Amino acid sequence: MIDIITLRGTGEPRNPDGAPAGMLRDVTKLLDPEKFTAFEPNWPASVGPTPDVWGPSLETSVRLGVAAGVRAIQDSPNVCGLLSYSLGGICASRILEGVRSGKYKNFDGSPLEIAFVVNIANPMRKAGQSVGNLCPPSTYGLHGQRGAWPGLDVREYANPGDIITSSPPDSPLRVIDVGISPFSFVEGARFGNVTPLIFEELLRFLLQNPLANLDRYSKAVQGVIGYLTPWPDGQHVLYSGRNMPGTNVLWTTHAADYLNATY
Template identity: 35%
Template sequence: MITYITVCGTGEHARVPGNMLNQVAARLGGQVDHHDLDYPASIACFNPYGDISGVSEAESRRRGVANLAAAIRATPHLVVLSGYSLGALVVSDFLVAKARGAFADCMVVAVVNVADPGRRAGYSYGLPSFGFGLDGQHAPWPPGIDVYQIANPVDGITSAPADSPLRVVADKIRSFSITQQGAVEWFDDMIAQLNGQQATQIQANWWRPEFWQAYAEAPGWLRGYLFDGQHTIAYGRPSWFSESGHRVNGIQLAAGAVAHYA
């Protein structure tokens, strides 16, 4: 028996069957001792309760790390961790701190992250890797932990091109709730910001074809996140390949990775 600890994404309710990682846990049934971590899952007003005074991303991550360490210490079993989106950043923060000497008493055997905004280039399970996380590549994690990164190659949160101009506004992009009203207005505002950003950089970069390509592609990446479900429902589509070569969706792939340790 292992303990499978999941950390949900921005605005998701813990312990609700429909959240991304609880769907993974449901496929495992009684194979694991599942614990869905309680933490704010908040970036200011974008949180599970629509609270306009919700805590910041930094505070969500700080509390998430503290709660995660407590949950690991509370179980007698080996631990596998999973984070989705903001939850993956919590998992990463914990592992970065552990690599630097903290949480020496917290043993983790594997990490199965979904749509990690801090994913490193080259880490992708079930599909070739494209780009890396919009927040940049995370600092080193401890050696000896198996890592499975499930990344939709057209999800701009986890698979952004290295030179994407969206990296400059990553915090604003991730803070937007998929269910927020005014999506079209927000999209138009972000495009205006990108146009202004491009204008300030043209003089230094006009001769670089990749500069023009990056700005030409940016609205498509943004639209994929906001309107096309590339960061959400795409992980329920059979776009990945299992180790046996069968087409599976991201949720099935994650469950299969966790099952290796059950």
């Protein structure tokens, strides 16, 4: 038996009993119950910056998510796996960085046993890592690239049109300076009130040097529009609504099929 610790996306609900909900439910509902259990720890899954608007800040939310995820692994009597979506991918990345560095261990000091990580739309996806090599090799997560992880099975489900997990190094979305992280800023367009500000900042970037910046500006605007499009066609939410390129199944189904066949 493998106990899967799920880490959900921004604003997604959590069931009181820890049963996965939202995007990750579309994976876990297809898993073989003879092989897997699934549990969502209790953490805010919010991006701030003010609790009365968007919930606790990104930094606070990730800190609490990492702590809750590590504790769930420590409490499990079985080998674990990590399954994340969007914001949860930052938590999963930080957990694995901590396992690699020796920061996170079992209560007796032994290494945490984690067989795999399956990330969907990871904001810290490393360049060159995407299932099916669908993303251009130069692109990576909007929150930056993850650090070193321990040796384990890594599956990064990344839509090349999703700016959260697949942005070019020179995307203006990476350099907008509004006092919060680019990931929080862009997520605020879905869960807060900053959509006009995003386009205002992108326009400011364009006007700094219209000829040099036009192509980067156009790609960023197209990416934001795709990001803001609702399910099932939105670039950040289509994983449970549209088939994965090169397959005849949803991205979430592909992830579940892989786990059922491999473990």
